[in-house]
Amino acid sequence: MSDELLAYLNGEYLPRDQACVPITDRGLLFGDSVYEVIPAYGGLPFRVRHHLNRLDRSLAAIRMHNPLAHRQWQAIFERLAQQLPGQDQSIYLQVTRGAYPVRNHVIPDPVVPNVLAFTSANPPRDFAKAQRGIKVITLEDIRWHRCDIKATTLLANVLARAQASEEGADEAILIRDGAAMEGTASNLFIVSNGLLITPPDSAELLPGITRDLVLELAGESGVPFAQAAIGAAELETADEVWLTSSTREIAAVVELNGRPVGSGAPGELWYRMDALFQACKERLRSGAECHDD
Numbered sequence: 001m002s003d004e005l006l007a008y009l010n011g012e013y014l015p016r017d018q019a020c021v022p023i024t025d026r027g028l029l030f031g032d033s034v035y036e037v038i039p040a041y042g043g044l045p046f047r048v049r050h051h052l053n054r055l056d057r058s059l060a061a062i063r064m065h066n067p068l069a070h071r072q073w074q075a076i077f078e079r080l081a082q083q084l085p086g087q088d089q090s091i092y093l094q095v096t097r098g099a100y101p102v103r104n105h106v107i108p109d110p111v112v113p114n115v116l117a118f119t120s121a122n123p124p125r126d127f128a129k130a131q132r133g134i135k136v137i138t139l140e141d142i143r144w145h146r147c148d149i150k151a152t153t154l155l156a157n158v159l160a161r162a163q164a165s166e167e168g169a170d171e172a173i174l175i176r177d178g179a180a181m182e183g184t185a186s187n188l189f190i191v192s193n194g195l196l197i198t199p200p201d202s203a204e205l206l207p208g209i210t211r212d213l214v215l216e217l218a219g220e221s222g223v224p225f226a227q228a229a230i231g232a233a234e235l236e237t238a239d240e241v242w243l244t245s246s247t248r249e250i251a252a253v254v255e256l257n258g259r260p261v262g263s264g265a266p267g268e269l270w271y272r273m274d275a276l277f278q279a280c281k282e283r284l285r286s287g288a289e290c291h292d293d
C-alpha cells in the first residue's frame with residue numbers, strides 16, 4: 001500500500017498514513033461498519049451503481065443511513081482513481097458507526113459516522129495465470145446468519161482463508177447444513193450437465209456484483225442457468241466450478257479438496273464466460289459502461 005496516494009476521510013483528501021480514525025471507532029471496537037470494494041479498469045470504476053445500491057442495502061440492514069449521496073461517492077471514486085491513471089485498481093470504502101467517548105454496545109444517538117475510502121493498484125489481468133486456475137478446499141461455514149450484509153466483521157472468513165492457505169489452497173468454499181454457500185471472499189458457480197448453477201440469494205451469502213453480472217451475461221448469451229442449492233456431493237462431481245468476485249473476476253477452480261475438477265483445467269463454459277466478462281471491461285474502457293446506467 002503506497003502512502004503517497006491520497007485517501008478520503010470525512011470530506012478530506014489526506015496522505016494515507018495521515019488518514020486516521022480514533023481508537024474508539026466502533027468499526028474497530030465492534031466491527032460495527034460496512035464496506036465495498038469497487039474495481040476500476042484502466043482507471044475507470046466498474047458497476048458503480050450496483051456497488052452503491054448494495055452499500056445502501058448494507059447500511060439499512062445495520063440501521064444506518066448512507067451519509068453521502070451516490071453522486072458524492074462517484075466524485076470520490078473518480079478523484080481517488082485519477083491518482084493511478086489508466087491503471088487497474090480496487091477502490092475500498094468503509095462507513096463505520098463512528099467514535100464515541102464511552103465503549104458501549106448500545107447504538108449511540110446521534111450517530112456520527114466515519115467515512116473513508118482509498119484506492120490500490122492491481123496488476124493487469126494475466127490470461128495465462130487465469131488459465132492455470134485455482135485450488136480450493138471445502139470447510140464448514142461458521143459465519144453468522146447475515147452474510148448478505150457486506151460488514152467488516154470478517155474473522156470467520158479470515159480464519160477459513162488461513163486454513164485454506166495452510167492446506168496449499170487459494171480459497172475455501174464454505175458448507176452450511178450440507179450445502180455449498182460461497183467462498184470466503186467470492187461467490188460460487190458450478191456447471192453440471194451444461195447448466196450453470198449458483199446458490200440462490202439468501203441471508204447466508206453475499207449478493208455479489210460479479211455474480212449478478214455473470215447471471216446477466218448468461219441470460220443474454222443463452223447459457224442455461226439456475227439459482228439453486230448446491231449440495232456438497234454435487235459440488236464434488238461438478239463439471240466446472242467457478243468463484244467470482246470484484247478482485248478475482250471469474251476464477252476457474254481446477255482442484256477441489258485435492259482432486260481435479262473436470263479435466264483438471266478450466267472448462268469450456270469458463271472460457272466463454274470469461275471472454276464475455278473481459279468484453280464488458282473493454283466496453284468500459286471505450287466509454288460505454290457494460291450493463292450499467
Ligand SMILES: Cc1ncc(COP(=O)(O)O)c(C=O)c1O
Pocket residue numbers: 037182183184185186187205206207208209210211244245246247
Ligand atoms: C463473502 C463474499 N462473497 C462474495 C463476494 C463477491 O462479491 P463481489 O462480486 O461484489 O466482489 C465477496 C467479495 O469480497 C465476499 O467477501
